[in-house]
Amino acid sequence: xxxxxxxxxxxxxxxxxxxxxxxxxxxxxxxxxxxxxxxxxxxxxxxxxxxxxxxxxxxxxxxxxxxxxxxxxxxxxxxxxxxxxxxxxxxxxxxxxxxxxxxxxxxxxxxxxxxxxxxxxxxxxxxxxxxxxxxxxxxxxxxxxxxxxxxxxxxxxxxxxxxxxxxxxxxxxxxxxxxxxxxxxxxxxxxxxxxxxxxxxxxxxxxxxxxxxxxxxxxxxxxxxxxxxxxxxxxxxxxxxxxxxxxxxxxxxxxxxxxxxxxxxxxxxxxxxxxxxxxxxxxxxxxxxx
Amino acid sequence: xxxxxxxxxxxxxxxxxxxxxxxxxxxxxxxxxxxxxxxxxxxxxxxxxxxxxxxxxxxxxxxxxxxxxxxxxxxxxxxxxxxxxxxxxxxxxxxxxxxxxxxxxxxxxxxxxxxxxxxxxxxxxxxxxxxxxxxxxxxxxxxxxxxxxxxxxxxxxxxxxxxxxxxxxxxxxxxxxxxxxxxxxxxxxxxxxxxxxxxxxxxxxxxxxxxxxxxxxxxxxxxxxxxxxxxxxxxxxxxxxxxxxxxxxxxxxxxxxxxxxxxxxxxxxxxxxxxxxxxxxxxxxxxxxxxxxxxxxxxxxxxxxxxxxxxxxxxxxxxxxxxxxxxxxxxxxxxxxxxxxxxxxxxxxxxxxxxxxxxxxxxxxxxxxxxxxxxxxxxxxxxxxxxxxxxxxxxxxxxxxxxxxxxxxxxxxxxxxxxxxxxxxxxxxxxxxxxxxxxxxxxxxxxxxxxxxxxxxxxxxxxxxxxxxxxxxxxxxxxxxxxxxxxxxxxxxxxxxxxxxxxxxxxxxxxxxxxxxxxxxxxxxxxxxxxxxxxxxxxxxxxxxxxxxxxxxxxxxxxxxxxxxxxxxxxxxxxxxxxxxxxxxxxxxxxxxxxxxxxxxxxxxxxxxxxxxxxxxxxxxxxxxxxxxxxxxxxxxxxxxxxxxxxxxx
Numbered sequence: 001x002x003x004x005x006x007x008x009x010x011x012x013x014x015x016x017x018x019x020x021x022x023x024x025x026x027x028x029x030x031x032x033x034x035x036x037x038x039x040x041x042x043x044x045x046x047x048x049x050x051x052x053x054x055x056x057x058x059x060x061x062x063x064x065x066x067x068x069x070x071x072x073x074x075x076x077x078x079x080x081x082x083x084x085x086x087x088x089x090x091x092x093x094x095x096x097x098x099x100x101x102x103x104x105x106x107x108x109x110x111x112x113x114x115x116x117x118x119x120x121x122x123x124x125x126x127x128x129x130x131x132x133x134x135x136x137x138x139x140x141x142x143x144x145x146x147x148x149x150x151x152x153x154x155x156x157x158x159x160x161x162x163x164x165x166x167x168x169x170x171x172x173x174x175x176x177x178x179x180x181x182x183x184x185x186x187x188x189x190x191x192x193x194x195x196x197x198x199x200x201x202x203x204x205x206x207x208x209x210x211x212x213x214x215x216x217x218x219x220x221x222x223x224x225x226x227x228x229x230x231x232x233x234x235x236x237x238x239x240x241x242x243x244x245x246x247x248x249x250x251x252x253x254x255x256x257x258x259x260x261x262x263x264x265x266x267x268x269x270x271x272x273x274x275x276x277x278x279x280x281x282x283x284x285x286x287x288x289x290x
Numbered sequence: 291x292x293x294x295x296x297x298x299x300x301x302x303x304x305x306x307x308x309x310x311x312x313x314x315x316x317x318x319x320x321x322x323x324x325x326x327x328x329x330x331x332x333x334x335x336x337x338x339x340x341x342x343x344x345x346x347x348x349x350x351x352x353x354x355x356x357x358x359x360x361x362x363x364x365x366x367x368x369x370x371x372x373x374x375x376x377x378x379x380x381x382x383x384x385x386x387x388x389x390x391x392x393x394x395x396x397x398x399x400x401x402x403x404x405x406x407x408x409x410x411x412x413x414x415x416x417x418x419x420x421x422x423x424x425x426x427x428x429x430x431x432x433x434x435x436x437x438x439x440x441x442x443x444x445x446x447x448x449x450x451x452x453x454x455x456x457x458x459x460x461x462x463x464x465x466x467x468x469x470x471x472x473x474x475x476x477x478x479x480x481x482x483x484x485x486x487x488x489x490x491x492x493x494x495x496x497x498x499x500x501x502x503x504x505x506x507x508x509x510x511x512x513x514x515x516x517x518x519x520x521x522x523x524x525x526x527x528x529x530x531x532x533x534x535x536x537x538x539x540x541x542x543x544x545x546x547x548x549x550x551x552x553x554x555x556x557x558x559x560x561x562x563x564x565x566x567x568x569x570x571x572x573x574x575x576x577x578x579x580x581x582x583x584x585x586x587x588x589x590x591x592x593x594x595x596x597x598x599x600x601x602x603x604x605x606x607x608x609x610x611x612x613x614x615x616x617x618x619x620x621x622x623x624x625x626x627x628x629x630x631x632x633x634x635x636x637x638x639x640x641x642x643x644x645x646x647x648x649x650x651x652x653x654x655x656x657x658x659x660x661x662x663x664x665x666x667x668x669x670x671x672x673x674x675x676x677x678x679x680x681x682x683x684x685x686x687x688x689x690x691x692x693x694x695x696x697x698x699x700x701x702x703x704x705x706x707x708x709x710x711x712x713x714x715x716x717x718x719x720x721x722x723x724x725x726x727x728x729x730x731x732x733x734x735x736x737x738x739x740x741x742x743x744x745x746x747x748x749x750x751x752x753x754x755x756x757x758x759x760x761x762x763x764x765x766x767x768x769x770x771x772x773x774x775x776x777x778x779x780x781x782x783x784x785x786x787x788x789x790x791x792x793x794x795x796x797x798x799x800x801x802x803x804x805x806x807x808x809x810x811x812x813x814x815x816x817x818x819x820x821x822x823x824x825x826x827x828x829x830x831x832x833x834x835x836x837x838x839x840x841x842x843x844x845x846x847x848x849x850x851x852x853x854x855x856x857x858x859x860x861x862x863x864x865x866x867x868x869x870x871x872x873x874x875x876x877x878x879x880x881x882x883x884x885x886x887x888x889x890x891x892x893x894x895x896x897x898x899x900x901x902x903x904x905x906x907x908x909x910x911x912x913x914x915x916x917x918x919x920x921x922x923x924x925x926x927x928x929x930x931x932x933x934x935x936x937x938x939x940x
Contacts, residue, residue, distance in 0.1 A: 004789045010792065053706060074705060075797075084773055084775070085792060086690060087791055088792035090701040090702065090703065091788065092705075093703065097704065097706060142928070151939055172796075179634045216674045234753070239706060239707065249932070251936075253411065262831060275929055275936060283790075284702065285707050286712075289703075290711055290818040
């Protein structure tokens with residue numbers, strides 16, 4: 001039997017999530033050694049997705065280890081078998097959201113490292129303005145997160161024009177090779193800009209690492225908490241609000257790697273579907289929750 | 291393909307039946323051929339309630355000695371069967387409630403609450419405050435309220451509040467809301483005593499109410515408490531068929547219905563001391579296997595393999611490799627003792643309610659279940675060296691099990707989007723025709739499993755997703771229907787759904803009492819929206835192709851009372867009375883939205899069910915393919931545009 005695209009994606013997502021969690025664990029352990037345990041964290045500021053969907057609280061760096069253990073519980077215990085497999089959709093969705101939670105740790109550590117912890121707020125304000133206009137059926141028509149780089153500079157320009165033509169706001173991030181559309185279309189190769197930069201009215205560079213996609217989900221959750229007037233932990237209501245009110249999708253350039261697959265699966269929980277240079281099957285669920 | 295399959299699945303049975311003949315032992319399959327059912331009793335026209343009879347009524351105008359008409363007699367017989375079935379499920383529930391209470395009071399140190407989250411949920415549903423209470427405190431309160439459900443005072447059964455509001459109103463209006471589980475059973479026996487209730491409709495109303503006391507009372511309690519104590523099932527891979535019996539291991543077969551016995555044996559069989567003793571006796575290990583509904587319970591929760599369904603119980607012993615068969619209640623053939631005598635197999639009864647001449651009795655109570663489990667395992671290991679010749683058929687089939695209602699929600703949305711919304715939307719969008727539960731027993735009078743196999747095959751071919759329980763599930767597992775690969779036999783729409791989620795086209799929900807999971811799922815389908823405001827508006831149905839047990843009649847009746855169209859195969863126990871047949875069909879449909887019919891022809895069953903699903907869909911205004919909501923269409927178009935643009939980018 002030829003492997004099903006959804007099953008292939010689910011397997012990749014679960015593997016990708018495991019890799020992301022392992023990476024988060026390694027970097028966290030290193031950071032704890034170098035920075036010590038006692039540093040306090042403004043948790044809801046740096047971890048809006050984890051906090052918003054779960055109302056988990058983490059007071060300082062030393063507690064992030066426990067948080068990671070809780071996130072690991074979301075991972076399935078096995079990859080779907082080749083034959084006689086168990087249902088894979090629920091597991092893939094869980095793995096995806098676990099990857100996003102773990103990526104918040106990676107983003108936090110990277111922001112600490114680069115002293116960019118205040119830049120997110122600027123971009124969130126920018127996002128809020130755009131989102132409010134979008135909700136009122138004005139521009140933008142939606143939001144797109146572009147992962148990776150186009151196959152050529154010509155295609156990169158075409159892509160930028162298509163995004164402008166469709167009146168979308170685009171968030172650009174790198175892939176596992178740290179290559180992104182931002183450097184093809186906007187930034188000079190020698191530019192020292194790493195991440196969290198508003199490039200112009202419709203394009204924002206979130207960063208060169210794949211995990212830099214995470215602040216985008218953070219914006220969605222923060223917006224939902226503020227304008228939907230929900231409490232942290234009301235995950236179903238928050239995710240439903242996002243799905244109903246904010247049209248967004250991932251545009252995945254290049255091959256679908258395991259880590260990209262994990263983010264594709266994680267995005268589904270936010271009602272964010274994916275399109276790609278290679279075929280990406282549509283994952284359920286696609287309807288709003290009751 | 292069908293003929294070869296049939297031969298493969300039946301050939302091992304035929305070998306063992308031949309072996310039985312040579313040993314001079316009968317099996318239920320041969321006895322079913324030799325013993326003809328009474329032609330009067332089989333249609334419900336025999337009354338044996340009092341010693342003025344038994345009265346055999348032949349012909350529409352006939353009366354019993356007391357003057358009871360055919361309508362009264364058939365409806366009484368039916369109601370008594372429902373009460374017996376309800377009592378079986380509910381007494382099973384009571385045993386589990388006592389077990390929960392014993393755990394809560396610390397009387398069973400080796401057994402812990404496995405699903406604390408479910409315990410909290412049930413407690414919250416029942417209005418119990420959960421803050422700052424320990425798990426054991428909550429368990430005690432839940433157990434005490436559960437015990438009260440058996441005879442309430444001026445209150446309704448707690449679980450009735452799970453049903454859609456419209457369904458609850460219907461029950462109130464028709465005076466069908468049960469007043470207490472034991473109360474309804476006792477009243478049915480009173481009403482159907484000679485010289486009491488003599489109007490068929492009134493008797494059948496009581497049958498409905500008694501069945502509801504089972505479905506939303508006894509069975510639901512048994513399901514929820516088993517999940518709390520032993521774990522709520524989630525998807526697992528396992529195996530079925532006689533090939534799961536092992537030549538080089540101590541084989542312990544657990545048979546019956548109460549999961550406590552099987553759980554206790556499972557726990558102790560893993561102890562190192564027993565593994566060591568087994569090795570000393572020449573066995574490589576201890577192999578725990580299930581038969582019938584206990585099989586379903588440990589299969590769903592632990593993936594413990596099953597040797598087969600109700601019809602396999604004698605055949606397992608005939609392999610010569612079963613060192614011990616331990617039984618508790620219901621569906622245990624008395625003939626097992628005779629078959630066991632021809633082999634080294636020890637037959638052990640464990641319930642105070644079950645004694646079998648020739649069996650060893652080791653009585654399990656909740657407080658000493660682990661101690662008694664050790665006795666059973668020791669006995670089995672001791673017996674291993676006494677084996678004579680074995681012939682174990684090699685066939686075993688994998689299956690995917692574990693579809694509790696909680697897991698079905700999870701598999702459709704993960705932790706954060708768990709719901710049945712995608713199931714509903716698949717039905718609304720015209721892709722799935724509906725959901726049909728294929729449940730119940732095996733009956734040796736209708737051939738080997740053919741009813742179950744045919745019905746399920748036709749349903750999935752017609753894009754209907756199937757939920758299965760009990761021996762019916764174990765039957766179709768043997769044919770490979772409980773594997774995701776079975777989607778190749780499904781219609782194109784169901785196939786796509788199966789691929790999107792990774793599921794088989796047939797989902798295994800558990801044991802007989804777990805038919806109450808259907809009530810929970812159907813209620814949630816109504817709540818999740820888009821399919822009307824009652825269970826009776828859903829495009830769902832129930833089929834019991836090979837019924838034999840009174841429990842099956844209770845299940846069918848509680849599904850009908852909950853608004854579901856139910857069809858039973860084999861034959862009709864009320865066929866002698868046209869009035870009763872009409873009351874249970876059109877009469878009930880008018881009154882409660884559900885109905886129960888008997889139809890021995892499987893093709894007609896399929897026809898009727900598919901027609902019914904179509905009617906329900908039409909009443910909901912569901913066409914073949916419905917337009918999605920407007921903003922959804924715009925978004926889909928946008929994504930499609932991008933997909934087309936990126937096609938061919940290298």
